[in-house]
Amino acid sequence: MLDEGHSFVATLVFYSLSMVCYFIFFMLRNEKFSSYGSLLVKVGILFHTIALSSRTVMASRLPLANQYEFATSFAWGIAISFVGFEWKYRFKALGTFVTPIILLVGFYAALQTRDIRPLMPALQSNWITIHVSTAIFSYGAFAIACGISIMFLIRDRFQEDGFIKEYIPNFEILDMISYRAIALGFIMLTVVIISGAIWAEKAWGRYWQWDPKETWSFITWIIYAIYLHVRLSKGWKNKKAAWFAILGFIAILFTYIGVNTLLVGYHSYA
Amino acid sequence: MRDTGNTFNRLISFLKSMRFGLVLLGALGVLSIIGSFIPQGRDVAFYHNHYSPNKTKAILVLKMDDIYHSFYFIVLFGALCLNLFLCSISRLSSILKKIKEIPDYKTLEKLDKKTQDESLDKDSIIKVFKEYGFKRFNRIEKKNNKIVYYSKKNSISYLGSWLIHTGILLTIVFYGYGQLTYFTTNVYGVPGEAKEVLGTAYRIEINDFNIQYREDGTVEQYISQVDLKQQDGDFIKTEEIYVNNPMRYQGYAFYQTATGWATDIKIFREEELIKEDIFYESTSIMDENSQVLIQFTRFYPDFLFNDRGIINLSNQLNNPRVLYSIFFRGERMAMNVAAMGEAIQWNEFTFIFNNPQRYTYFQVNKMKGKLGVLIGSLLLILGLYLCFYRRPKELVIIKNDNILQIFGNNQSIKDIGFNQKEE
Numbered sequence: 165m166l167d168e169g170h171s172f173v174a175t176l177v178f179y180s181l182s183m184v185c186y187f188i189f190f191m192l193r194n195e196k197f198s199s200y201g202s203l204l205v206k207v208g209i210l211f212h213t214i215a216l217s218s219r220t221v222m223a224s225r226l227p228l229a230n231q232y233e234f235a236t237s238f239a240w241g242i243a244i245s246f247v248g249f250e251w252k253y254r255f256k257a258l259g260t261f262v263t264p265i266i267l268l269v270g271f272y273a274a275l276q277t278r279d280i281r282p283l284m285p286a287l288q289s290n291w292i293t294i295h296v297s298t299a300i301f302s303y304g305a306f307a308i309a310c311g312i313s314i315m316f317l318i319r320d321r322f323q324e325d326g327f328i329k330e331y332i333p334n335f336e337i338l339d340m341i342s343y344r345a346i347a348l349g350f351i352m353l354t355v356v357i358i359s360g361a362i363w364a365e366k367a368w369g370r371y372w373q374w375d376p377k378e379t380w381s382f383i384t385w386i387i388y389a390i391y392l393h394v395r396l397s398k399g400w401k402n403k404k405a406a407w408f409a410i411l412g413f414i415a416i417l418f419t420y421i422g423v424n425t426l427l428v429g430y431h432s433y434a
Numbered sequence: 435m436r437d438t439g440n441t442f443n444r445l446i447s448f449l450k451s452m453r454f455g456l457v458l459l460g461a462l463g464v465l466s467i468i469g470s471f472i473p474q475g476r477d478v479a480f481y482h483n484h485y486s487p488n489k490t491k492a493i494l495v496l497k498m499d500d501i502y503h504s505f506y507f508i509v510l511f512g513a514l515c516l517n518l519f520l521c522s523i524s525r526l527s528s529i530l531k532k533i534k535e536i537p538d539y540k541t542l543e544k545l546d547k548k549t550q551d552e553s554l555d556k557d558s559i560i561k562v563f564k565e566y567g568f569k570r571f572n573r574i575e576k577k578n579n580k581i582v583y584y585s586k587k588n589s590i591s592y593l594g595s596w597l598i599h600t601g602i603l604l605t606i607v608f609y610g611y612g613q614l615t616y617f618t619t620n621v622y623g624v625p626g627e628a629k630e631v632l633g634t635a636y637r638i639e640i641n642d643f644n645i646q647y648r649e650d651g652t653v654e655q656y657i658s659q660v661d662l663k664q665q666d667g668d669f670i671k672t673e674e675i676y677v678n679n680p681m682r683y684q685g686y687a688f689y690q691t692a693t694g695w696a697t698d699i700k701i702f703r704e705e706e707l708i709k710e711d712i713f714y715e716s717t718s719i720m721d722e723n724s725q726v727l728i729q730f731t732r733f734y735p736d737f738l739f740n741d742r743g744i745i746n747l748s749n750q751l752n753n754p755r756v757l758y759s760i761f762f763r764g765e766r767m768a769m770n771v772a773a774m775g776e777a778i779q780w781n782e783f784t785f786i787f788n789n790p791q792r793y794t795y796f797q798v799n800k801m802k803g804k805l806g807v808l809i810g811s812l813l814l815i816l817g818l819y820l821c822f823y824r825r826p827k828e829l830v831i832i833k834n835d836n837i838l839q840i841f842g843n844n845q846s847i848k849d850i851g852f853n854q855k856e857e
């Protein structure tokens with residue numbers, strides 16, 4: 165099997181090339197490049213999967229335990245969600261807005277130490293597998309919603325631009341996909357929080373103790389809950405909803421990166 | 435009379451409104467953010483050291499040092515429960531009605547209109563329902579040759595958001611009840627000891643305690659082997675407790691929480707053995723007149739004293755030493771390190787530490803309401819699933835001679851489809 169370090173570097177290279185293609189597509193308005201971008205992202209995912217699998221084999225456990233492992237798995241989750249959404253709703257400009265998020269998380273992973281460290285006893289649980297793997301897809305779905313909301317704002321800004329009109333779907337569809345992505349993310353986030361509480365009880369004897377990571381996942385959950393409600397009741401299916409989705413994703417990034425670097429708590433090893 | 439009734443109704447409709455609920459959620463969110471930035475549950479000195487006097491005062495007065503257990507945080511959660519409760523009660527009957535009722539084509543979207551030459555029979559109606567993914571349908575006769583056929587799918591999902599809210603309500607209420615009636619204690623000891631679990635009807639006997647290390651020296655697991663017994667000695671069960679695997683019995687859970695060092699100690703007064711016990715790190719023993727006290731300050735399994743001071747090289751018992759202090763009437767008389775078996779003399783007393791070993795420490799909790807929380811969480815997830823992935827669908831076909839008018843709702847986005855060149 166290919167060695168993890170090299171595959172990870174290859175992953176970043178392919179993701180970066182993909183982003184460049186998607187950008188060229190958007191700037192030069194040349195449709196061919198979006199197909200290249202889409203292909204390159206898939207090649208990236210292939211290497212990414214190899215990197216994750218070889219790490220899984222080396223560590224004899226899923227790579228979900230520390231900052232690096234979670235970040236790389238998180239980037240993988242966004243990439244997979246992206247391919248899924250791109251395939252399902254078939255629109256080309258999505259990549260221009262989502263590949264930068266994949267790379268942001270991917271390069272954050274690259275900054276972390278890659279040592280394989282054994283799991284401390286509190287992390288040895290099947291619940292952590294459920295907890296972290298749902299977190300990856302939840303965050304992935306929210307990332308898609310964020311990307312789509314940025315598209316929404318751009319489309320709103322350049323209403324009259326023919327290219328934008330052609331390649332960015334209309335508001336109704338953007339809003340619908342963003343809503344679908346948030347619905348998926350929200351249900352997953354709920355599972356993340358519940359499975360986390362069950363695991364915390366087994367490991368620490370407390371379901372919930374308001375440590376910063378828990379608190380921030382609660383805050384994120386509230387943000388998206390409010391989004392779902394104002395969307396229903398006030399019919400916020402426009403710019404405001406888009407800003408909400410972006411705000412929610414910032415909260416996700418803060419939960420994941422900010423809490424570890426700025427705040428102290430039980431979760432700080434993960 | 436009228437007026438008060440009106441005010442009361444207005445109050446209730448405010449309390450059950452979504453707006454009020456969202457304001458409460460928002461407030462809880464904002465307080466949570468504040469609480470995540472101010473370290474929680476430290477002592478007063480901590481805040482004085484880290485914040486300006488005014489800020490410290492504000493933090494303490496507003497209870498921001500323990501925001502999640504503050505009065506107003508709990509009141510907000512209480513209000514949220516009230517809100518969810520009133521809202522769920524008031525919405526239930528209309529939701530149930532919606533589940534049962536015959537769909538009204540006027541509220542649906544017009545999907546299609548078909549005209550056929552030969553008269554339409556039952557089979558062609560079935561075909562249309564199938565086309566839209568419905569297997570069964572109902573039929574109502576209407577006057578003027580009009581026949582209405584309708585079918586409903588996933589109607590139960592109208593309950594989705596109701597289940598979400600009830601689930602959250604149950605979760606908060608039962609969790610809150612669990613917190614209010616929460617019982618916690620701890621018990622610790624070395625292998626061979628039997629200890630009463632204070633405040634419960636049980637005792638535990640520690641048969642064995644092991645720390646498993648990996649090759650690189652990191653800890654793989656802490657494992658205690660214990661017998662659980664009734665206070666009067668009746669055997670209940672024997673179990674291994676390790677991190678992530680608490681022992682559970684009758685609502686109590688015993689968690690492997692910590693470990694530390696203990697030694698045997700013998701205390702002599704003028705050659706006479708007056709006390710023999712197990713002495714735990716960070717504890718102290720006093721004589722019967724409360725005059726003399728010996729404190730077991732720290733344990734060094736692999737002691738080294740060099741120019742950098744005292745250091746501990748490893749967790750192996752290579753060169754065990756005890757750091758102790760002796761107090762007389764509250765004043766420290768001596769402080770030193772001692773080897774195992776070494777006789778420590780102080781006035782007429784002799785202290786001897788021996789047989790160092792690890793002790794195991796269990797936290798013991800009992801929390802009620804877990805079943806309620808579990809049911810609440812499951813309802814929440816079920817409700818979310820119904821809401822997002824089992825949207826109710828309705829199809830109404832109105833047959834008027836050989837014209838079919840088709841009405842429906844909630845066609846998925848796949849059907850709308852994103853067509854690149856649509857505009």
Ligand code: HEM
Pocket residue numbers: 389392393396450451452453454455456459514517518521595598599602818821822
């Ligand atoms: C505590 C956190 C809450 C969560 C996680 C939550 C979640 C949800 C979700 C997921 C939906 C469905 C949205 C959709 O279909 O797009 C919903 C709908 C709704 N929620 Fe909440 N909710 C919460 C609190 C509240 C509160 C406090 C109220 C106030 C009464 C409320 C009132 C409503 C109403 C009226 C609907 C619309 C139901 C419908 O049209 O079917 N929710 N909620």
